Amino acid sequence: MKEKSTSLFFSDIVGYSSLFSSNEKLALNLLEEHDIIAERHIAKYKGKIIKRIGDAIFAEFSSAKNNYYASINIQKELIKRNKILSNENKIEVRIGLHYGNVYENNGDLFGNNVNICSRLESIAFPTSIACSQEFIVELQDLKIYNREYGFIALKNIKKPIKVFKIYNDQKHYLSENKNIILDFISNRSIILLDNDNIEKEFIPIGFLYPKNLGDIYTIDKSADNDFLSIEINKQLIDFANKISIIRTPSFETMIDYKDKDLQEIALELSLEYLLQSTIMRDDDSFKIYFTLFSINSAENIYDKKFEGKFHDMKNIIGSLLIDLSDLLNFKISPEQIKIFNAELNVNNDAYRLYLEGKNLSQINSSPDSLEKSKLKLKQSINIDDQFAEAYAALGMTYIHLGENDEADECFDEAEDIIEDCENLDTLSIVYNDLGIYNRVQGKIKKSIRNFEKSLKSIKKLNDQVKLGNIYTNIAAAYSIINENELALNLSSRAELIFKELDEKIRLGSLYGTMGNINKNIGKLEEAIKYYNLAKKIFLSEDMIAKYAQVLIIQAECYYTINNIKNALQNLNEVKQIADDFNMPMLNSRYSLLMAMINFNNKKYNEALDFIDESIDIFDEINNKIKLASSQLLKIRILLKVNKLKKATKIYKKVERLIERLDDNKLSEDLEQISKLINI
Template sequence: MDRRLAAILSADVVGYSRLMGVDESGTFERLKACRRELVDSAIEDHHGRIIKLMGDGALVEFASVVDAVQCATEIQRKMPSRDQGVSEEQRIRFRIGINLGDIIVEGDDIYGDGVNIAARLQGIAEPGGIFISGTAFDHVAHKVDVGFSALGEHRLKNIADPVRVYRVLLGPGHTGTVVISSRARSRGVALLALAGLLIVASAAVVAWQWPHKQRASIAVLPFANLSDQTQDYFADGITDNLITDLTRLSKLDVISQNSVFAYKDKPHLLADIRRDLGVRFVVEGSVQRMGDLMRVNAQLVDTVSGDHLWANRFDRSGADVFAVQDSMSRQIADALGLELTPSEAERIARPPTANLEAYDYYLRAEQAARTGRRSRMLEALALYDKAEELDNGFAEAFASDAHATAFVWRSAYDDVLQSALARKRAYDKASRALALDPELPSPYAVLAIMQVVDRRYDQAIASAQKAVSLGPADAEAHMAAAYVQSVTGNHADATAAVDKALRFDPNPSAVDRYTAGIVFYLQRDYERAIDSFKRAGYGSQGNGEFVTPLAMAYVRVGRIDEARATVAEAQRLMGGRDCLASWRLGNAHFRGQDLAFMLDALREAGLPEWPFGFQGDEQNRLQGAEIAATVMGKLLQGKTEPSESPALMQVQLDGKAAFRSASQMMTEKISIKGNLLCEQSENAFGRADCGPVYRHVNLAGETSYAYVNSTKVFYFSPAQ
């Protein structure tokens, strides 16, 4: 037995027995012609699969509920033009019901409530009409050129739970509308009256909870792009900016972009969204660009009742995009009963830029940056540059640029932008954004992360606090605060900040899950750390850098075998590059005892001290003076692990140096610290990367050396 989610269309001929009784052969021939000339072709055009044909009806399966409704709409709109020479009483008319639900597949047939609900909806539809279920409506609203009338919940025969029912409105004047029927309204009034009685009866009990209960929670799902694929970025931009506007309302909790974009181009159910995102309300819609014109459809849905509290269609010029976004935000706030303060109204009404070309580049940059991929990050930074060149007062562009650049810097994407350049760019862009708009929380969050890595702890704490005060519903601000508090040893505060961030971003990025994992680990909440690290590492296409920390959490709960297997998997993903030395260097801004708490567990899990599992012979290790005599003022020629590709290091007597290999070329400063050789460059957050040097004499009596640090194993021989 196989199960799957499918859209089911059930169609039936109205009064079939009566028609056959009046004119059996004529009815049969006209029905055959109708199927041949209209029904079958419509089903084929919309990718349907006919499950069965009965004498008076059909059962059809579709992979897409949009296709199912479009097919039904085409049939019902064309039916009135048929049978023109036949009396009204003898005309063939269909009733159609559509449901999206779970079905049981057995051979070529299908069964289950998913099918039964479609059949029951067909049975209560009016002649020539289409009734669809609430689950179907949730996926199809504003994605086809029809309107809908909400009929409230119905009890259907042999179906356990009530089903939300919607009538499809076929007239051209109804396109994009959602009408609340008198039946649904009266039911809502009755429920409100009952709710009022219950509130009065229980007011004394719940009075202390009232401020919390008053806060509305909402998710803006990615708006569907009804234009060609090249316009995806524009639809995403409408979504992003609506989220940004709603986040500015003090009485509204808004789910972040990161979590809602997990639903992009994927089917969803209101119940799933309510459970996964913890929201009461959902905004969804569609965007279509037609030359200089655009059409934006949007609706506000209650995830508990399924009722549509608001819906509207905006047919405007593309130049009016900001006015449309302003109108949507205000109308949604009004539908939720929220009264905007003067500052909130002014903030929402303020366009981010007057230059539409700059705005277009900005939206394209945002789409590229959202992927987090190296190649797209390079594209994003170039697009931000173009937006900023066209409008040097575009604060949001500078803020997003800073965020993307800080991600490149923190992820050590040196092939996108070298560390020192990324660091400077992120600081510059964040500072420019705040000079233009001091009320933006994002630049402060960026500064907080960079300052704490630079060990400017007091400044980092101040920046994090400012980000949270300006963006109390901003997940990025809370996660930045969590990281800063964790680095500075305030683990309880860090955990509280993570919990707040997860409230607004239940499905965070891999790097934020990694941050949460570190916070939970240092707070000794190992089960939550394990869950966060698993989601970070294995939910990010196997990013080995996020897989390794899972091992240290396993060690703390005694799962040593799993810890060692995790390290082995991370090493496989990273080609053996990860090591204790890289963890020590990359996390040197943490408190000493916290860093030791991480390193000790990773050591027990089997993470090697040096990359590629290098182990030197301590008897042949050089002392400081020997290292200086071997390296300073010399050209070091050799090869690097693991590819054994040729490499050169030219070191001057004053320590200025250049290193070049097949994959790397950089200038740096060489120094001797104790018995270690240290490289300091724009990489590794500008920190000195130190390691030992070993002598090796082969059977022919020839002497060579090996230098190892957190990132390289360099076998070399010196020349003058």
């Protein structure tokens, strides 16, 4: 492998993935035209294309000067072309430029400087160029127009990089000022530092989604085996997050990259190492083969086989991380080693059923999956009735099914079991689930106590990701009881953690929570801003369900401030997503808000149609609070169209429901309606 200094180039078409998903033919035509333009200028200035990654181009030049001229001319030609075309036919490109040492092997380039250049491209303005100070220094004899971003903490890059924006010409330069750059940095959640003295000590490792070869004897690759790959990947990332020197992408991110080329993954995520794994299993045990691939040396530097029972999974992952600490020369504290080596005193079959059941139960799982989850978790508890995590997981499944009485019993059992528990992982998981459950039930003070107990365990575990999550959960609880200063303070702590770790998805969820906090205190314009930040992240990560959830809450804010145009714009997107992805909860909330808008516009027949749709869906998915809220609105609509008898009949029905729910807001609304119909 040869080491050399070179000038690096990365480019990427803005919004290409989104365009490709909506209009594949147009996207391919634009990509072909883009490639012709980019290739011509790269060739003219003696550059060499190393590889193409989708719509991105990675190239090198023998000099920074040639790299600069090629990049400027690509942007100028594209801008000139775009002036005479419609928006959908425009091609906008970001370019990142850097200069430094790289390793060359079989025509490819590797090393930290390749990752830096890739990251620079990601923070460039559309139709513009971002470059490093190292690149600028190489252009000292040229007259170039540039403006400094400042020192930027790039994803998984240890030392902050001094970044500059290069302008296409003097006119372009004079049209902007530093505030435009600062606004861009703020809106993109880019971390700006005071100086370059903060050199971070961390090792960026990606834990690839394990390949599952299925049953050892039958080689069954059915989806029933997928729970094992999911759980191993989640636990690998969870344990790695307890080691402060390791930086690893989230489970959700790694899922998106499970079928991609290793070099492509490393470039896009700025990783130095990739851990691959292959699993085989039988009825009560599994074998797993780990290999660690070094991006810099382009070779495997570790391979080892482990095997054990399902309940040995955490010990196996702990042993792997201890091996990696020796190989990569980082320390694991005695407390963490104790956690990694702790025995899981749970029956093996019970643990397998728990893993299967837990992975079938998510907030957007189908009713069929939730019923299967319920069955497996019940079987797990029947085998081991002291398994607290299984009770908590079953409780969460009952919540998703709307079976709150059964959820109550499960969480009571879980809380009783962990009273004498010393396992920090178990305590953090169960108390967090209890906190979520009690928050949903409106028992906010109890919810906060649960979260604080989880927080106590998480601090001992030194798990920064979980710490950010628990701060977010406590903040959401405090906001409900109008302790808004505390809520915002905790949210700010979580934001610092997620920005430091570059946890974009969790940052998106946090911005959603911060939007909710501001919504609760009536700062609706501020709430809308945070929802916009959350939407950008979820859309960029292709998390359509999360994106749609934020859309509907933001639409409620627009409705409240009487910005019906924006509310309807959001709702049109929500409806399309809900139909495309079969999301009944989203459809029901859409119908409820459309009923409210039509009611306020005195379009009572349309309002009745929408409210009936929402009532049917809320009833079907057993969401009793939303069902009661929808029925109260229906009574108001019926009174407007002089259908008192029907309104009274629904009133008596919903009165019984609200008595059982014991919800203060619903009770207040019911009392107001009782005055309207003289009951």
